[in-house]
Amino acid sequence: MEDEIIKYISNYTEVSPELETAIRQSGMIRQYPKGHFLLEAGQISIECFFVLKGCVRRFYIKDTEERTTDFYTEMQAIPGISKGTPNEYYLECLEDIIAAVGNPELESDMFQKFPILESFSRVIGESMMTTYVEEFSEFKMASPEERYLKLLESRPDLFQRVPLNQIASYLGIKPESLSRIRKRIMK
Amino acid sequence: MEDEIIKYISNYTEVSPELETAIRQSGMIRQYPKGHFLLEAGQISIECFFVLKGCVRRFYIKDTEERTTDFYTEMQAIPGISKGTPNEYYLECLEDIIAAVGNPELESDMFQKFPILESFSRVIGESMMTTYVEEFSEFKMASPEERYLKLLESRPDLFQRVPLNQIASYLGIKPESLSRIRKRIMK
DNA sequence: CTTCTTTCTTGACTAAAGTCAAGGGTTGCT
DNA sequence: AGCAACCCTTGACTTTAGTCAAGAAAGAAG
Numbered sequence: 001m002e003d004e005i006i007k008y009i010s011n012y013t014e015v016s017p018e019l020e021t022a023i024r025q026s027g028m029i030r031q032y033p034k035g036h037f038l039l040e041a042g043q044i045s046i047e048c049f050f051v052l053k054g055c056v057r058r059f060y061i062k063d064t065e066e067r068t069t070d071f072y073t074e075m076q077a078i079p080g081i082s083k084g085t086p087n088e089y090y091l092e093c094l095e096d097i098i099a100a101v102g103n104p105e106l107e108s109d110m111f112q113k114f115p116i117l118e119s120f121s122r123v124i125g126e127s128m129m130t131t132y133v134e135e136f137s138e139f140k141m142a143s144p145e146e147r148y149l150k151l152l153e154s155r156p157d158l159f160q161r162v163p164l165n166q167i168a169s170y171l172g173i174k175p176e177s178l179s180r181i182r183k184r185i186m187k
Numbered sequence: 188m189e190d191e192i193i194k195y196i197s198n199y200t201e202v203s204p205e206l207e208t209a210i211r212q213s214g215m216i217r218q219y220p221k222g223h224f225l226l227e228a229g230q231i232s233i234e235c236f237f238v239l240k241g242c243v244r245r246f247y248i249k250d251t252e253e254r255t256t257d258f259y260t261e262m263q264a265i266p267g268i269s270k271g272t273p274n275e276y277y278l279e280c281l282e283d284i285i286a287a288v289g290n291p292e293l294e295s296d297m298f299q300k301f302p303i304l305e306s307f308s309r310v311i312g313e314s315m316m317t318t319y320v321e322e323f324s325e326f327k328m329a330s331p332e333e334r335y336l337k338l339l340e341s342r343p344d345l346f347q348r349v350p351l352n353q354i355a356s357y358l359g360i361k362p363e364s365l366s367r368i369r370k371r372i373m374k
Numbered sequence: 375c376t377t378c379t380t381t382c383t384t385g386a387c388t389a390a391a392g393t394c395a396a397g398g399g400t401t402g403c404t
Numbered sequence: 405a406g407c408a409a410c411c412c413t414t415g416a417c418t419t420t421a422g423t424c425a426a427g428a429a430a431g432a433a434g
Contacts, residue, residue: 062328069324079316089324115302122309129266129316136323137256137276140359141249143422144391163411172327177391179413184390330392331421350381364421366383371420 001029004052005100008075013120022113028100038091038099039080045087047103048080054097055161059169060089068169071158077128094162144173145181188216191239192287195262200307209300215287225278225286226267232274234290235267241284242348246356247276255356258345264315281349331360332368 002024009015009023029052032038038056039045049056051072058070058078069089072078078091111118139147148171151158158167168178189211196202196210216239219225225243226232236243238259245257245265256276259265265278298305326334335358338345345354355365 058324060324060328067324067328069327070320079313079320081313081317083314083317111306115305118302118309119298119305122305122312125309125312125316126266126268127270129312129319130268130270132316132319132323133257133266136319136326137245137247137254139323140256140326140357141247141254165411170327174392175412176393176414180391183413352381361422362382363384363423367421370383 001052001098005029005050009117009120012123013116016114016116019114019117022110026106026110028102028106030099030101032093032097032099034093034096036093036097038078038093038097039087040090041088042086044084045080047101049078049091050100050102051076051078052098052100054093054095054099055158056097056099057092057094057162057166058089059092059166066166066169068166071155071162071166071170073155073157073161077124079128139172144171144177145184147171148178148181149185188239188285191262192216192237196304196307199310200303203301203303206301206304209297213293213297215289215293217286217288219280219284219286221280221283223280223284225265225280225284226274227277228275229273231271232267234288236265236278237287237289238263238265239285239287241280241282241286242345243284243286244279244281244349244353245276246279246353253353253356255353258342258349258353258357260342260344260348264311266315326359331358331364332371334358335365335368336372 005028006015006020006023015023038047038049041061049072051074053074056072056078057068058072059066059068061067071094111121138150142150151167151171164178165175168175171178173181192215193202193207193210202210225234225236228248236259238261240261243259243265244255245259246253246255248254258281298308325337329337338354338358351365352362355362358365360368
């Protein structure tokens with residue numbers, strides 16, 4: 001599984017043999033069973049994750065109702081830095097998960113030994129940021145129906161892995177509305 | 188104006204005299220008049236901006252209509268890295284602007300001379316990311332009315348600087364709806 | 375001050391999402 | 405097999421946003 005990470009990193013920057021060894025020995029790779037919570041509301045997040053296998057759901061609880069705001073699947077990073085304040089959200093493993101886990105100590109240690117890794121981190125972060133800003137813009141501009149169609153196109157796998165009521169929430173609507181949108185489109 | 192940037196950076200990390208000199212001499216600070224476009228759709232973005240004074244609006248054009256998706260004001264960064272593909276959005280100065288402008292060459296030059304600056308960049312980027320993810324989540328979970336009330340609280344200055352129809356768009360609704368929401372709340 | 379333009383509000387109507395309640399389907403458990 | 409839990413859909417009704425059109429209000433320009 002370390003292979004996956006190294007392959008991913010080498011898409012962006014040269015990975016020296018020393019760095020590769022360090023990554024393999026860092027013990028970043030972890031496994032979690034379906035149903036496990038990587039994080040619960042009230043806790044302070046100190047770890048961040050990079051999903052290698054499986055699907056993780058981020059959700060809040062608003063008025064006793066779960067509100068799903070993100071799904072993280074293969075090759076996606078879960079931004080996990082809170083600024084010392086407790087989180088208000090949950091990270092739930094919807095499937096058995098394999099992930100690379102980072103924490104501040106490990107990171108600063110690795111960044112010091114391998115500055116290129118910090119550079120990589122910054123570049124990846126900027127690119128994620130750009131993607132996220134785009135997504136947010138598109139979400140604002142689109143109707144619920146358009147959002148549904150876009151998701152069908154961009155992440156069809158989600159519809160095989162995740163219940164529709166969580167997808168509805170992710171689209172910012174109620175399950176009944178999603179059901180009617182689907183019916184409307186079917187005709 | 189360079190003072191502002193240095194002050195901002197030193198909130199996060201030590202700024203050595205050498206770094207301070209380098210920043211002051213880098214010529215990053217620029218001014219733009221109200222009405223100027225920092226970026227237009229179709230162009231490829233290579234610069235990124237940090238607003239020191241004024242308000243910049245980001246908008247798309249969808250079905251011949253302008254759709255505002257962000258306002259950037261004092262001490263906010265405008266993420267500007269596109270991956271070689273032309274942008275689909277505009278960056279318009281709603282007021283006279285003073286901004287720090289970065290470009291890849293200057294950045295990699297500075298990062299090489301002052302690695303701490305790249306570290307700062309990564310940390311700031313991560314924190315922006317976290318903020319942005321939170322905002323997106325809240326947007327998804329809130330009704331238009333709740334979004335309006337939240338914006339009133341979090342960025343009251345916008346209502347003094349920006350026409351309501353652009354704010355409506357920013358909230359993901361039509362100007363008529365915003366008008367009715369305001370009326371509803373007034374009572 | 376007058377004119378022109380842009381912005382904001384209102385009204386009447388349509389379309390779509392929210393709410394509440396019920397029923398069918400599936401899955402998983404014992 | 406039978407029960408329970410969860411998920412998805414439907415129906416009837418309410419609420420709210422979208423649309424189109426018109427007019428009032430506020431700003432900018434001559």
